[in-house]
Amino acid sequence: MASLKKLTIALAGNPNSGKTTTFNNITGTRQKVGNWPGVTVEKKEGHVRFGDYDLTVVDLPGTYSLTTFSIEEIVARNFILENKPDVVVDIIDSSNLERSLYLATQLRELDTQVLFVLNMADLAKDKGIVIDADMLSSLLEVPVIFTVGNRNEGTPDLLKNIISVAESGKGPPAERRVRYSQDIEKSIAVVRNLLQEHAGEGFPYNPRWTAIKLIEADEVVTQLVSKELGLNAAPILDETTRQRNKISNLFDDEPEILMTEQRYGFIAGIVREVVKRSSIKRVDVSRNIDLVLTNRVLGFPIFFFFIWAMFQLTFTLGAYPQTWIERGVELTSMGMTQILPSGLIQDLIVNGIIAGVGSVLIFLPNILILFFCIALFEDTGYMARAAFLMDKVMHLVGLHGKSFIPMLMGFGCNVPAIMAARTLENEKDRILTILINPFMSCSARLPVYVLLAGAFFAEKAGTVIFSIYLLGIVLAIVMGRIFRNTLLKGSVAPFVMELPPYRVPMAKSLMIHMWDRSKLFLKKMGGVILVGSIIIWALSTFPQNETLVRQHEIEKRQVQTTFAVRKPNASQQAINVRMMEQDKALAALDRKYLAMAKEESYLGGIGKFFAPVFAPIGIDWKGGVALFTGFVAKEIVISTMGVLHVTRDDSKKGLAEALKQSGMTPLSAFSMMAFILLYVPCLATVSAIRQETNSWKWTAFSIGYSTTLAWVVAFVIFQGGHLLGLG
Amino acid sequence: MLLSEMNQGQEAVIAKVGGAGAFRRRLLEMGFLRGATLRVEKYAPLKDPLEVTLNGCHVSLRVEEAAHIVMEDA
Known part of the structure; x- marks a missing residue:
C-alpha cells in the first residue's frame, strides 16, 4: 500500500x-x-x-x-x-x-x-x-x-x-484582506517597507501582518522582531512608535482601537451582502430558560439544588462501584500474598504498591461522575450562568465568578479543581484560586472525618463534619481577602463573559469530556502516588529490628504449639473451631508486632521527634505519624492509625474503639479534623499546584502557609476548648 | 447615561467605550462598538453582574465595568 x-x-x-x-x-x-x-x-x-x-x-x-x-x-x-x-x-x-x-x-x-x-x-x-x-x-x-x-x-x-x-x-x-483607513494603511506601508528593507527574504512572518501587529503595539510580535533582526530592529521599532503617535494624534484614539473598529466595519459590509434577516422574530429559547434559571428569586435555590444533586450523584451513587473496586483491590492483594513468598518483596508489593495505587483507584467512580456532571454543566451552557450568579459573592473574596467552578470542584478532588483554575485569564486570579483551593475539603478527607466524628460524636457526627466543611470555606474567604490585599494586590480581571445559548448536550461529547479528564487525573496520580507510597512504605518498614523479628517468630511458634495439642477424640467440628481460634491468635500477634515494628521504624522516629509539635494541638505521636503518611493521600491516615493502634480486628469499628481507649477526646478529635482539613494537601495536589503555578516558590508557599495555618487553628480549637472546659 | 445606570429591559445605543487598554479592547472585540444597540436583559439576583444582549448574543459584565460604557438613546 x-x-x-x-x-x-x-x-x-x-x-x-x-x-x-x-x-x-x-x-x-x-x-x-x-x-x-x-x-x-x-x-x-x-x-x-x-x-x-x-x-x-x-x-x-x-x-x-x-x-x-x-x-x-x-x-x-x-x-x-x-x-x-x-x-x-x-x-x-x-x-x-x-x-x-x-x-x-x-x-x-x-x-x-x-x-x-x-x-x-x-x-x-x-x-x-x-x-x-x-x-x-x-x-x-x-x-x-x-x-x-x-x-x-x-x-x-x-x-x-x-x-x-x-x-x-x-x-x-x-x-x-481587510483594508484599513487611508492613514493607517499608509503607516502600515511605511513600517512594512522598512521591515522588508532590513529583514530581506529570510524573515519568517508575513511582512504586512507583522507591520499591522507592530502598529497595534503587540508585545509578542515586537519581541519577535527584536529577536529576529537584532540591531536592525531599532530603526523599525522607532518608526513604529512615530507612526503610532501620528495616528493617535490624528484620530485622538489608540491605533489598535481604531483598527478593531475598522475590521468590524469591513465585516459589517460583508454581513450586509451575505445575510438575509427575516422579519419574523422567533422566540429566544435561552432567554426563556434564563427567566427561570437566573431568576431573582428562583436562581439561587435552583443552583443549590443542582450542586446538591451533583454531590449526591458523585458520592452516593459512586459508593457502589467504589465497594466493588475495594473488593477487587482486596482480592488482588490476597492473591499476591498467596503467590509470592512472604518477605520484603511481598510486603512491598502488597502493602506498598497495591495498597497505595488501590487508594487512588478507589476514587475513580467519584471522579468519573463528578466530571460527567461538570461536563454536563459546561455542555448545556449552565456553567456560565453559575459564574453569573456567583460572581458577586466570589468578587467579595477578591475572586472572579469563574473561580467558583474550581472551588466547587475542590470538594470532589483538589487535583482537577486546581487544573480547572486555568479557565481564569488573569494570573493573579489563578494563583489566588489555587492557593485557597485546598481548603475546599476534598472527598479523600471525608473518610477520615467519618471515622473520627463517628467514633467521638455519635449522632452529632453529621453536624460536626458539616462544621469542618464550613470552617474550610470561611478560612478560604478570610485568606483570599488577605492575599488579595497583600501578596496578590491588583484588580480582578474583567468579567466580560458570554452566556452561550443553552444546548442539548451530546452523549458522545460528554463521554469524551469525562474520560479525557479522568485519564489525565489517573495518569498523574498513578505515577506520583506510586512513588510516594513506596517511599512511605520504606520509611515505615526500615530499619528492620532483627530481635523483634526473631521474637515474633518465637511467639508465633509458641502459639502454634499450644494449638497443636488436641484432645484425642476431638470431632472434626471441634478441630475446625480450634483452627479458627489459632488463626485469630496469630492475627492478633501479627498486629501487635506490626505496631511495634512501625514504632521502631524511621517513620515512628519522625513521629516521636515531632511529638512536642503535635502535643499542644491534642495529637499524640501515632496521630503525628498518620498525618505524615497522609501526605501521600489523605485517606491513608486511617490505615496508618489502624496499624499503629493495635486493634481488636481489622474493621473500622475496632479502630474507633482503639482510638477512644488511646486517650483521644472529642475535643482532640475535632482539633485533628481541623488540622487534616488545612495542613499540606496531598502529594498529587502539590504536584498539580507546581504544574499550574509553574513555580516552586508558590508551591513552597502554599505548603508552608497551609500547614502553619492548620497548626494555629488546631491550637486555638484545642487550647481554647480546654479553657472553656470542653474536654 | 452609563450602561450601569440603565434599568432591566431598557434599550440604548453605545456612544463610547472607555476604560483601560486591555479591557476596552476585549469589549470592542466582542462587538461593543459605537452605534451598536444594547438591551439590559437583567441584573443577577445579587444586583451584580448584569446581562446584556448585543447582536442577539448574551454577555455578562460587572456593574463597575458597565460604568465605563456611555450610552445614548436610540
Whole structure:
C-alpha cells in the first residue's frame, strides 16, 4: 500500500462555536489530551485517516481574537505561526456571524490556508438569519461549507474540503484582506517597507501582518522582531512608535482601537451582502430558560439544588462501584500474598504498591461522575450562568465568578479543581484560586472525618463534619481577602463573559469530556502516588529490628504449639473451631508486632521527634505519624492509625474503639479534623499546584502557609476548648 | 447615561467605550462598538453582574465595568 500523506489541520473558532464538537466528530475517540508546552492551556490532538491521507487535527483554544489578551490567544496564534499547519479550519457560529468573522479576518491576515465552516446554521435559521454561503465564499475567496456539529452532519464533506484546500497549495489572495483607513494603511506601508528593507527574504512572518501587529503595539510580535533582526530592529521599532503617535494624534484614539473598529466595519459590509434577516422574530429559547434559571428569586435555590444533586450523584451513587473496586483491590492483594513468598518483596508489593495505587483507584467512580456532571454543566451552557450568579459573592473574596467552578470542584478532588483554575485569564486570579483551593475539603478527607466524628460524636457526627466543611470555606474567604490585599494586590480581571445559548448536550461529547479528564487525573496520580507510597512504605518498614523479628517468630511458634495439642477424640467440628481460634491468635500477634515494628521504624522516629509539635494541638505521636503518611493521600491516615493502634480486628469499628481507649477526646478529635482539613494537601495536589503555578516558590508557599495555618487553628480549637472546659 | 445606570429591559445605543487598554479592547472585540444597540436583559439576583444582549448574543459584565460604557438613546 502506498504510504499515507500526512497533513496537519488546526481548528480555530470562538468559545462556544461548536469547535470541540466538530473536533470530536472528526477524530472520534482517537484523541490525546495534554498541555501546550510551557503553559497551562489544555491541548487536544487527534488523528484520522481519510482516503490516502493521515490527518493530525489540533484543537486550538477557543478565542475571540488573535491578540495577546490571554494565554489562549497567544497559544493559538503561535501554533499557526510556528507550526504552520497545512489548513486552518475556522469554525464560525452562524447565529453570531459578526463576532465569528472578527476572528476570521485575523486569520486571513496571517499567511495561512483557511477554510470556513458555518456551523449551527439551523440555529441561525431559527433566529431568522439566512446566510448566503456562496456569496460569502466569493467575497472572501475562501471555501465555505455548512455543518451541523451536534447532529454530526457534514463531516465527510468537511474532510473532503480540507484535503482540496491543502492540495490547492495557495493562500487566499491578498487583496481580499481587510483594508484599513487611508492613514493607517499608509503607516502600515511605511513600517512594512522598512521591515522588508532590513529583514530581506529570510524573515519568517508575513511582512504586512507583522507591520499591522507592530502598529497595534503587540508585545509578542515586537519581541519577535527584536529577536529576529537584532540591531536592525531599532530603526523599525522607532518608526513604529512615530507612526503610532501620528495616528493617535490624528484620530485622538489608540491605533489598535481604531483598527478593531475598522475590521468590524469591513465585516459589517460583508454581513450586509451575505445575510438575509427575516422579519419574523422567533422566540429566544435561552432567554426563556434564563427567566427561570437566573431568576431573582428562583436562581439561587435552583443552583443549590443542582450542586446538591451533583454531590449526591458523585458520592452516593459512586459508593457502589467504589465497594466493588475495594473488593477487587482486596482480592488482588490476597492473591499476591498467596503467590509470592512472604518477605520484603511481598510486603512491598502488597502493602506498598497495591495498597497505595488501590487508594487512588478507589476514587475513580467519584471522579468519573463528578466530571460527567461538570461536563454536563459546561455542555448545556449552565456553567456560565453559575459564574453569573456567583460572581458577586466570589468578587467579595477578591475572586472572579469563574473561580467558583474550581472551588466547587475542590470538594470532589483538589487535583482537577486546581487544573480547572486555568479557565481564569488573569494570573493573579489563578494563583489566588489555587492557593485557597485546598481548603475546599476534598472527598479523600471525608473518610477520615467519618471515622473520627463517628467514633467521638455519635449522632452529632453529621453536624460536626458539616462544621469542618464550613470552617474550610470561611478560612478560604478570610485568606483570599488577605492575599488579595497583600501578596496578590491588583484588580480582578474583567468579567466580560458570554452566556452561550443553552444546548442539548451530546452523549458522545460528554463521554469524551469525562474520560479525557479522568485519564489525565489517573495518569498523574498513578505515577506520583506510586512513588510516594513506596517511599512511605520504606520509611515505615526500615530499619528492620532483627530481635523483634526473631521474637515474633518465637511467639508465633509458641502459639502454634499450644494449638497443636488436641484432645484425642476431638470431632472434626471441634478441630475446625480450634483452627479458627489459632488463626485469630496469630492475627492478633501479627498486629501487635506490626505496631511495634512501625514504632521502631524511621517513620515512628519522625513521629516521636515531632511529638512536642503535635502535643499542644491534642495529637499524640501515632496521630503525628498518620498525618505524615497522609501526605501521600489523605485517606491513608486511617490505615496508618489502624496499624499503629493495635486493634481488636481489622474493621473500622475496632479502630474507633482503639482510638477512644488511646486517650483521644472529642475535643482532640475535632482539633485533628481541623488540622487534616488545612495542613499540606496531598502529594498529587502539590504536584498539580507546581504544574499550574509553574513555580516552586508558590508551591513552597502554599505548603508552608497551609500547614502553619492548620497548626494555629488546631491550637486555638484545642487550647481554647480546654479553657472553656470542653474536654 | 452609563450602561450601569440603565434599568432591566431598557434599550440604548453605545456612544463610547472607555476604560483601560486591555479591557476596552476585549469589549470592542466582542462587538461593543459605537452605534451598536444594547438591551439590559437583567441584573443577577445579587444586583451584580448584569446581562446584556448585543447582536442577539448574551454577555455578562460587572456593574463597575458597565460604568465605563456611555450610552445614548436610540
